[in-house]
Amino acid sequence: MHMLAAQNLWGLDPLTLSRWQFGLTTVYHFLFVPLTIGMVFLVAIMQTAWVRTNNEKWLKLTKLFGKLFLINFAMGLVTGLVQEFQFGMNWSDYSRFVGDVFGAPLAMEGLLAFFFEATFIGLWIFGWGRLSKKVHLATIWITNLGVWLSAYFILAANAFMQHPVGFQLNEVKHRAELTDIGAVLTNIVALNQFPHTVTASIMYSGAVIVAVAAYHLKRKQYLDSMYTGLRYGLWATLIGGIGTVLSGDGLGLAMVQTQPMKMAAAEALYKTSSGYDASFSLFSWGTPDGHSEIFSVRIPYLLSFLSTHTLNGTVEGLNDLNAQYQHLYGAGDYMPIIWLTYWSFRWMIGLGVLAMLVALVGLVLTRKGRVQLPNWAWNTAIWASPLGLLAISIGWMFTEMGRQPWIVFSLMKTSAGVSPGITALDVLLSIVVFTLIYGILAVVEFKILRKAIDAGPDVLLEDQRDDADQLTVAY
């Protein structure tokens, strides 16, 4: 169909390279997004607590974590620009095919959410001292609204790729056309993915607050504000974690309903099974393809329960689904990479649960004002903070890799979406450029975060007592 042959380079073709580029840039972008989604909400609550109680420790927490939020936000912003451009740059045939549907939530995200975020975050950063307390508080809540709206729209766009709804195929133009925007925006996958994303982000952001507080408490400094921060972060992690589990259950049900292949792949379930046999494998040694399993720990009925909320439900297996899809969509292999989906599903759940357990133990250890803990406890709190982020990243790898070989489930394969006009050299060059820039930025970002954390909360209040002429916040 394409006039231009794929131009390979050292055996690498534009498709493979574009997939790697999208994977790398998206995973990198999403290292920053969860902290934005979770922290804006947690900081808005801190600031509300300050406005309500006038207790200065809440102001200190607002300023410190607001600063970390902003350092992180800048990274999400600049890496997000790449996300929007690369649909057209690397995936132009995909863009041609879905633009009529997929473009709408993206443009809505821009018009309704990005402008909101960008404007009100500027007002929040630079509005200290210039806006009244209440108006200034409103700006962080409006920023929160913008951030979450933006998350919803992009998840609705992604949900169309997982479970296309609200469209019809135009055979003449070879594209999917929007017929029902309401259906696209209330896609069952988006409705379930959104709370899962937000609660997981709150869980992770809570753990970051815990880590920063633990860092100072270990050094026995800023005890008053940091103890409050610690407890607040622990509760946020736990509550966010519980929300993640509950919403994950809903997402799992939606996945079984819309993408049964993905659920079967998550379990490496080759044969359709029911009831007792629809067991959840906790761990398997050997290859998870079921042919050479040496040892595994299985919980009977659990997969049936997770997939159908009944004990004697039937879960379709990979082989049957593959045969069905071959019948529907033509010859081919419709299974994702099974070892990847199997293990990523387990690591996602395992790391998330571990993050919750750390928070639960932390809540018990530090109850009633206890801050005399051994160093190992503080170190655990500090080093446990990336657990939630890892779980989120791996969860997205599961979601996206589990959809393969489709770029839009049942409508278009990933291999058909790549830009026909680009060469392997183009894409390789851009992978190199982005990897270099992103690598350098990661180092700088870490240094700056570390410096801001080290400086502690008290120094930030001095901004407020400056000479009236001076900008309270300046670049």
Next chain:
Amino acid sequence: MALNQLWFLIVGFLFIGYFVLDGFDFGVGMALPFLGKDDTDRRVLINTIGPVWDLNETWVVVAGASLFASFPEWYASLFSGFYLALLLLLAALIARGVAFEYRGKGDSPRWRATFDWMIVIGSALPALLWGVAFANIVAGVPLNAQHIYTGTLFTLLNPYGLLGGLMTLSVFFLHGLFFIVLKTEGEIKDRARQLAKKVGYVATVIAASFLLWTLFAHLSLLGAVLTIVAALALVAAQAANFAKKDGVAFTLMVVTIITAVGALFAALYPNVLPSTTNPAYSLTIENASSSHYTLTVMTWVAVIMLPFVLAYQTWTYWVFRKRVSRKNIPAGSH
């Protein structure tokens, strides 16, 4: 008016908004090595756009997404065709964005000098590339029957494309200087005014040549009117700068950018990306647009949201209306 015509206007409006707003951010960034004698000076300059640069940059995100939603074929052919140019643009915008945020978070002169250069390059390169890109969009590029770009990066670097790039480079530089004159006080304001006088001559010559070239290649009444207004406003802006009417100079510069970019969109219409291979392969507002239903939905969103967006962004500029000078810059890093 048909919806695809309306969306051609809305996309044009969003890009014009982007150039008017981020245009002066680029100019301020480019002015750093010319006007910033020391770190405090440079901080004065950066703080003139401090609270607004990222919302200004957001306009391109919204313009790009709206282009995707309303003309998917245009978005797909353009973004995959201009691949390496856009890669450069993204790298520059990333460098600029993080440099604004990070330069103040370290104290060593080397740290700050590094980020200052990232701001300068991250401002000048996009200012140049946008002109190259839009000139090539108007002139057309090699597209095959499937609307797939068949040229290379060097295809875009033709004389007309480069002249377009020099136009946006010089015009945005001048725009930024007028903005600095408007937003600062003291010695730096005078230096900006003096520099604007020199840059003004260059920008006028380049802009006039490029716009006349465009007009004669795509003759139309609307194009002629817009070109004349752009030229007059540009000359009048400089006269206002000489007369120390800072607000007038900046406003006239805004008019210049609106009409100059408007003239480009007028020259483009009804194409959105002409093919130099065969006119029959051109992308137009007919064959590149989304379905009627999608455009209807998006029209409702745009009609409801844009006035609201304009209102709260205007409010932001009002909140941050105070001029910036050396005495406003707190000591140390933040």
